[in-house]
Amino acid sequence: MARRARGLNPVDLTLMDKALRLNWMLALLLSAIAGIGVLMLYSAGGASLQPWASRHLVRFLMALGVALAIALVDIRVWLRLAYPAYAVGFVLLVAVDIAGQIGMGAQRWLDIGPIQIQPSEIMKIAMVLSLARYFHGLTAEETGRVVYVIPPTLMVLLPAALVMIQPDLGTAALMVLGGGAMFFAAGVRLWKFGAVLMAAGGAMPLLWSMMREYQRNRILTFIDPERDPLGAGYHILQSKIALGSGGMFGKGFLEGTQSHLNFLPEKQTDFIFTMLAEEFGMVGCMVLLGLYSLILLIAFAIALRCQSMFARMAAVGIAMIFFLYVFINVAMVTGLVPVVGVPLPLVSYGGTAMLTAMIGMGLLMSIDIHRDMRLGRHGEALTS
């Protein structure tokens, strides 16, 4: 093949080679998005670096460092770590649910000494890697058989169910949709998706009964926002007012009335896109969505160039999760889907979400660097 003909032996890449192959374009786009985040958090803080903007910047720089470090690690390490990471994530998810039961209430965090861990965030990455590894180990023929589809289905549904009862509807939906997309990319037959959809339809009443009161309210409010304009519908209505009143060019930086007068809820986290829309208008929205689209484009380009199934699948999975974050968040603040509490990657304030997103991007860069490496069934490098 042409690439091999260039004489690059992917197994023996030196650190210098890797650094040269780093996707700096991706890093630049990520920095641009995080920069918009800093700008909006500066505005949300009332034209002040405190309490959010400066910390957001520091966190991004640290997370960028982590991402670059991850990028330089050999992809085989990540393949080998996929299942152990999944196991750890699963145990932590069970632990957090038990802690939630004891603590009587919603629980997403696990306090381990001074560190707070959000197991669902670990699980998102671990699930993508594990599914990639699983499908990497299958032949095309096996992929077509039902028995081989059952284990990965459980790998998605079990953690999703655990997250659901935390309760965290947004992350659960994200896992199921992200996992589903990976099944699709792996080549699972289309009729199986049809079957799953039918089953999901049948499971809806069960799902409904599992939901908490506030989750049901959110869905009912989504269906009929006028149901309770001062209660649950208030947030989404105020968000739409803020967005719509921004118009084409926005009210100007720091001039958003809805956000600065606190009509907009959670303006520094889930509703930060609304704030951007209010202050920079449709132009600002399109710029940010454009930056996200470029990242997705790069991710797909990487996936298509990879030599190993693991790398392709992981790249698609990461791109999918990243896309779902963006889509669910923006669809939520524009009133297209119920309010589920999904942050906007790299823009919303929050350390854990930032770290998760950047770990994903780091893995994507690692995949990019090692795109030419061919891997055997069990992760061993194949030299041709």
Next chain:
Amino acid sequence: MATKDDVSRERLFTRRALLLGAGQAGLLSVLAGRIYYLQVVESSRFQTMAEENRVSMRLLPPSRGRVLDRGGEALAVNRQNFRVLLNAEQAPNADAVLAALSEIIPVGEADRRRVLRELKRRRSFVPVAVRENLSWHEVSRIEINAPDLPGISIDMGQTRYYPFGPTAAHLVGYVAAVAESELTGDPLLELPGFRIGKGGIEKIHDVALRGRAGRSRVEVNAVGRVVRELDRQEGTPGGDLSLTIDMALQDFATKRLAGQSGAAAVMDVHSGEVLALASVPAFDPNLFTSGISARDWDELLHNEYTPLINKAVAGQYPPGSTFKPVVALAALSAGLVTPEFRVNCPGHYDLGDSRFHCYKKGGHGSVNLHEAIAQSCDVYFYELARRCGIDRIAAMGRALGLGERTGLDLPGERGGLMPTRDWKLRTSGIPWQQGETLVCGIGQGSVLATPLQLALMVSRIVNGGIAVQPRLTRELVARDGGFVARPPEAQSIGVKRESLELVIKGMEAVTNTQRGTAYAARIKEPEMAMGGKSGTSQVRRITMSERDAGLHKLKDRPWRERDHALFIGFAPVSAPRYAAAVIVEHGGGGSAMAAPVVRDLLIETQKRDPSRRQPPGAPSVAALGRG
């Protein structure tokens, strides 16, 4: 080695990945479309909603105009008042907010229920006053706890204060909260704690005193706190209203009548300006501004001396002998009697089978008009009344201002009653009896007059028969145009000067001759001397047996059944300038109980007369006044 299997898998993956990418691109396009819809298509609608969110219109209540007496003394002023308001729009759970508030300052159960009731009734953006007249301590406690009290705000308002309390209560009236039936749609009336005039001048001139509300557009945040003021349109404060009342004289009159139930009116006979208009007992109007307690209200309502009624204009009494000048003028004008005409009074007067008594048991003997007025001979006036007939008497009464409302700017004024034959037939269906004419001739029976009407009657007699009108307001000083009240061009009542002189002379004799009924109450200083007429009106008919048994002595009867004591007077006799009328309810004899009050009032009035302090040749009467 790339196996065949690997190649087909890669192709499948590429196809599927491209499909996923296309799917994502499609969904992102949906987002872009949605954003376009919200930000471009629907933008103006959302911009309006954002403005509605952000901008709140606040009414700025105008400060109420003051009420002043003729010398500029304030009878009604405004004082600072801190109130705590609850805005329903910002407090979805008013109950919980009130509960939280009651832990900080005391909030009574009655207040709590009232607030919840008003919240339901009013538009949600109109705040409701929870409590008024907060102390500084309470204000600061609320401010400190403000974050826990959504929708609660402190407002510095004004309350009405009446420095003279009960002394001018009936005149000035009072202000109180707007009742639901008084809402006109003017949002000013819906402001929390807004007060409108409910009595007296405050009620009649409410609109002039109220002023016009200003408007302030403010930017508010999500919890309703004002961030900044966008613009402001100042309102117009209410105008200051000057009355004709001389507060010192009003105060004097009130004190002079203290302990009684009665009324007094003093007016200028030329200009019609009312200098004092007292009704006792009265109430403290300050009780009403902050909401009167049920106990206080009950006490006022059930007091035998009726403190809530302005007896000076709303009390109707048989005028008794004070009515005799009217009968005399009616007879003189009709040419039925001459000054020399004499009637012999044996102490009674027979008409058919009925016998009408003179108050003097032995009779007055032969009396002419002058003596009959001075000694108040009933028999003489029975004869005059019989000769005149009731309709002539009523016509003269009306010409002198009786029988209809004077039109003074006070609420609740009543017109008294001047009976005629027509009236009797119309109202009862029974024809007028001549005996009734006789009874009316001495101011009893169905004749009724208010104290103000009696003062007006005297004024019109002593000013030479000019139909002067009583007036209470002098001037309104307002930013958007006030007024200066000018007396209307008064017409003559068409009574000959000589006739008036005869009656005036008779009234002078009442107080200034030894046989006059009120000689004891004369004014001894010649330059201030007064003339007048006493009256004692029966509240209850005295039966024959009682008369024979001598049981009609005043002190033997319960208060409610005792006679009303009346006196009307004018001074100085040399050039009459002031008229006064006094009634002491159930006070007994007019010359004994009411005449001294009139005497003291007229002395005080003349002492305070500014013309007395001016050098000779000073401006004429009409231009005088201390305003």
